[in-house]
Amino acid sequence: MDAVFEQVHGLVAWGLAFANEYEAPALIEAGVFFLFAGLALLFACGVIFFRNVVHSALSLTATFICVACLYLSIGADFMGAVQILVYGGAVAVLIVMAIMLTRRDDMAHSNPSRGLFRHAAAAVVAGLFLLGMSAVAILSPFHSAPQSLGDAAPGLADLMLTHYVLPFEVAAVLLLMAMIGALVLAKGADER
Amino acid sequence: MELWNMIMEHGVVSTAAETLRWFLMLIFGSELIVNIIMKGVGIGAILGLISVAAIVFTYGERKVCAFMQVRIGPNRVGGRYGLLQPIADMLKLMSKEDIIPEGCDRVVWALGPMLLFVPTALIYAFFPFDKGMAFADVNVGIFLMLAISSQSVLPFLISGYASNSKYAFIGGMRTVAQMLSYEAPMVFSLLGVVMLSGSMRMCDIVEAQSQQLWFVLMQPIAFVVFVISATAETNRTPFDLVEDEAEIVAGPFAEYSGMRWALFFLAEYANLLSVSILTTVFFLGGWNGPFLPGVVWFGLKVLAMVFVFMWFRWTFPRTRIDQMLAFSWKVLLPLALANVLFTGLGIYARQWF
Numbered sequence: 001m002d003a004v005f006e007q008v009h010g011l012v013a014w015g016l017a018f019a020n021e022y023e024a025p026a027l028i029e030a031g032v033f034f035l036f037a038g039l040a041l042l043f044a045c046g047v048i049f050f051r052n053v054v055h056s057a058l059s060l061t062a063t064f065i066c067v068a069c070l071y072l073s074i075g076a077d078f079m080g081a082v083q084i085l086v087y088g089g090a091v092a093v094l095i096v097m098a099i100m101l102t103r104r105d106d107m108a109h110s111n112p113s114r115g116l117f118r119h120a121a122a123a124v125v126a127g128l129f130l131l132g133m134s135a136v137a138i139l140s141p142f143h144s145a146p147q148s149l150g151d152a153a154p155g156l157a158d159l160m161l162t163h164y165v166l167p168f169e170v171a172a173v174l175l176l177m178a179m180i181g182a183l184v185l186a187k188g189a190d191e192r
Numbered sequence: 193m194e195l196w197n198m199i200m201e202h203g204v205v206s207t208a209a210e211t212l213r214w215f216l217m218l219i220f221g222s223e224l225i226v227n228i229i230m231k232g233v234g235i236g237a238i239l240g241l242i243s244v245a246a247i248v249f250t251y252g253e254r255k256v257c258a259f260m261q262v263r264i265g266p267n268r269v270g271g272r273y274g275l276l277q278p279i280a281d282m283l284k285l286m287s288k289e290d291i292i293p294e295g296c297d298r299v300v301w302a303l304g305p306m307l308l309f310v311p312t313a314l315i316y317a318f319f320p321f322d323k324g325m326a327f328a329d330v331n332v333g334i335f336l337m338l339a340i341s342s343q344s345v346l347p348f349l350i351s352g353y354a355s356n357s358k359y360a361f362i363g364g365m366r367t368v369a370q371m372l373s374y375e376a377p378m379v380f381s382l383l384g385v386v387m388l389s390g391s392m393r394m395c396d397i398v399e400a401q402s403q404q405l406w407f408v409l410m411q412p413i414a415f416v417v418f419v420i421s422a423t424a425e426t427n428r429t430p431f432d433l434v435e436d437e438a439e440i441v442a443g444p445f446a447e448y449s450g451m452r453w454a455l456f457f458l459a460e461y462a463n464l465l466s467v468s469i470l471t472t473v474f475f476l477g478g479w480n481g482p483f484l485p486g487v488v489w490f491g492l493k494v495l496a497m498v499f500v501f502m503w504f505r506w507t508f509p510r511t512r513i514d515q516m517l518a519f520s521w522k523v524l525l526p527l528a529l530a531n532v533l534f535t536g537l538g539i540y541a542r543q544w545f
Binding site for chain 1: 335
């Protein structure tokens with residue numbers, strides 16, 4: 001029995017040494033990043049290319065969740081949770097509901113992404129955006145290694161409820177005004 | 193005797209896990225490999241727990257229902273107590289024909305029940321079953337768990353939409369209205385608990401209840417609000433307007449049959465178990481209790497809560513959709529907010545005494 005254990009231990013040690021030689025931990029970390037980043041891009045393409053606009057909305061939800069997974073994979077638990085709750089939960093449901101309730105005809109060809117002019121315009125806009133984003137990415141001084149956030153929620157709460165309490169409240173008032181505006185638009189202003 | 197002491201100190205599940213870990217260490221001799229295998233064992237245990245819970249709860253629900261209505265309940269399959277009834281149900285479901293409705297949105301329709309099961313099973317990773325026995329004990333545990341459980345709204349909506357049926361679509365719309373409006377009071381009722389324990393980590397909340405009183409005594413209003421909104425979140429009577437048989441056939445499930453329908457059913461019972469676990473963790477002291485090992489106390493409290501939720505189901509009549517939405521926004525939410533305010537005042541006042 002001991003001989004069998006010896007053999008297994010030897011095999012495991014050899015496997016681990018092999019994995020270490022090729023820097024498996026770093027590879028796995030990069031693999032996770034590229035998996036979720038690739039999925040996010042794939043679903044983002046789906047938002048544009050699906051013929052049915054409901055499918056586009058669901059694809060957008062999947063993009064949101066992939067981005068949340070990226071946040072979680074770099075240790076930003078709180079950001080990930082907020083992304084899932086706000087974008088994956090509330091915003092996604094809102095978009096899907098709005099689409100389903102406002103369109104009465106057949107959904108099969110409801111995503112208007114055809115026509116040469118539109119494609120050209122989209123390509124120009126996307127190119128400009130890519131240019132701008134890469135300029136920002138090159139010019140801004142990023143930290144080379146992500147620092148551990150630790151327990152981020154208490155720190156955020158401290159900042160938001162002491163130093164940044166005024167901007168926080170102003171943002172809340174802004175959101176409230178937007179909501180009232182949406183209600184007025186939906187009900188019709190002339191209805192007394 | 194040594195084993196008993198170890199169980200009392202670390203808990204049954206921890207002791208079993210440590211034994212398994214020691215044994216695997218003997219075979220593989222590498223910390224990393226053993227950790228990976230133990231993660232796999234944990235995932236398997238969670239999925240097993242959900243499946244067993246679904247089987248036991250279908251039987252339990254029928255027996256509790258029969259007890260409330262002065263009937264006998266299942267009594268044919270497997271002896272005079274009908275113990276094999278869930279097995280018979282399962283065989284029946286698996287042998288049913290898989291009917292795909294005409295004109296449905298195929299892929300989305302098939303994805304619905306599968307996607308519904310993902311968040312339902314995922315939140316089990318955050319539950320502290322025993323001292324130090326949470327699969328993922330995250331800093332922002334409660335928040336992440338609530339975020340993930342809110343994801344179960346969309347699968348209901350898309351399966352209602354994709355079925356290409358009026359009843360299913362109305363059911364999907366109702367799901368959104370109901371689950372979103374009951375999420376608000378649920379989250380605000382938990383805020384009081386978080387304020388008292390000073391942490392969003394699940395294990396810390398249970399720990400805090402072993403030092404202070406159970407939170408059901410310190411936060412009675414939050415407890416009531418939480419239990420009511422949890423009933424609504426699981427779509428059970430008196431708030432089962434989503435699958436209201438008398439009005440909209442079976443809501444989003446109307447067009448599903450066989451194993452696809454069984455997935456909805458499994459998710460419902462998994463949700464029943466998870467809200468019972470949440471009530472236990474946040475308000476009933478989790479694994480705390482004298483004499484018995486922690487996991488036994490935990491199991492007893494969870495089963496008691498499951499019985500309470502079943503009791504609700506078979507004693508209250510169904511509400512109307514406008515009544516229940518008004519109840520959420522005009523009664524439960526103000527109550528939960530007032531509870532947060534008074535908890536804050538209480539914590540502030542306590543500094544001076």
